[in-house]
Amino acid sequence: MSIPAIEVSGLTKSYGDVQALRGVDITIQKGEFFGLLGPNGAGKTTLINILTGLVFRDNGTTNVFGKDTVKNYRFTRSKIGIAAQELSVDWFFPIEKLLFFQAGYYGLKPAEAKPKINDLLERLGLSEKRESRLRQLSGGMKRRFQLAKALVHDPEIIILDEPTAGVDVELRRDLWDYLRDMHSGGKTILLTTHYIEEAEMLCENVAIINKGKILKEGSPKNLTDELGKAGITVQLGKIENADESYLSEFTYTREENRYHFSVKNPDSAMPQIIQQLSKTDVQIQSIECNVSSLEDVFLNLTGKGINE
Amino acid sequence: MNWIGLSTLIQREVGRFFSVYRQTVLPGLISSGLYITVFGFTLEQRISDIQGVPYTLFILPGLIMMNTLTNATSNTASSMLQMKLLQQLPDLLTAPLSGAEIALAYIIGGTVRGVVNGVLVLLLGVLLIGLPVMNVMGTIGFIFLVSWAFASMGLLLGQLAESWDQLAMMQNFFLTPLSFLGGIFYSINMLPEWAQKLSYINPIYYMINGIRYTILGISNSSISTSFWMAIFLTALFTTTAILLMQSGKKIKE
16 A cells, blocks of 8 residues: 555644643545544644644654654645635735745745646636735635645645635535545545535545544445434324334334434335335325434534534 | 745745835934934034044944844844734745744845845935945945844744734833944943943944944944954844744744
């Protein structure tokens, strides 16, 4: 197997008495779209700040393409482009100039950076604003500029810290499309988010983090299959016969005439449930299918919702 | 060494202060012009020559030095604090730049501002009152050395400060008083003995007398003392600022 793009092992970090990371282990393969899913304060930003050199680690190792992020920081940082959650502010220069500066910090001469900057400004819909200062951009444009800054040196690994936090639905979908394009172009992407939908739609693998610990890791499908709680809710008409033995093969709860069946796979379970119910004289008034999501997985693992 | 990164950050630092030249270049010129006008055309007739030099000429080297060191200090200090407060610093800290490269770029940016301001006030003096410059290269070299020393000190302050208030306190309570008490407007021979002794522990006294010597050929301290003091301050502040930046203290968690 090739060297992982990112390998974190036994990582700990404390801020005074607060333990932000308590022994985190993560491996992200080259070309993988990986999501770090957790509520605010779970340790996501601390983890990526350690990877990028903004925060000192206490213990553990953090490697990028097999090299330590502290000892070989020039190598590891040149491989990473980061779009931070916090938007920076600059009063002095137009955004195009800021991108040239950013490229320069990564060792690119202006002539080398120019085609990439033009392309990014075009693709992210910022080319008409190239002479504008950051304060003159809308919130969505600032977010896109943040992404352009992360990509200007054409990094192999792109780290996005809550890239869609606080942006409108349209921009969120645009950014998702753009991230999918980058991923299909072979980039390794590490995304932190507290939006379940985002992780489910984009990521091949997800690590669920809470209170500085990775609780579970796997593909969204495997996680929901293993830990999700999909369900089928059936509302019945008047029930004359109290005998429920015909439902014994299912796990269910009953609330008056409303039955909730817990199933792993609603698609295959629904015909079976209907078939069993049809053997009796009960009348089916409605059927609802609740597809399992990572939200259920998170709830199952932590006992509370991700945004609670 | 990331040479392109270093030169890019220097360009940014120099471009930053030139883009707001009304705040960073013109004020020093205007205030120095006012000093020359007020003292040159009014007070000078009532104040006798000092060490054989007319009063306006006597104060000009001090004004050049005050402009040089305050501009060099405030460029690095305010730029670093601004970067910290406006979330710009992560762009540098996540790039493949070493702490020494970041520190050097800041110091060079501040040095350029110090030299530009110092040389412009020097030219103003030459144009307005025909300031004779005894040793042009020595004067510019000394302005450069002092700019570097105080740009390094400013970077140190910018790294340590957590608010504009703290930075303003350093400028207003230490730098400006030490500049005025360093002998811009007087020769220390005019002071009582105890005040003269106090001046000897003020490093800015040596900076002012150093440039007064390279321009006018007069000084209260020997030129070699001034030169070595400037070298000592440069080495001290540069080393400390680079080590602090490399350690990441006050800028990383």
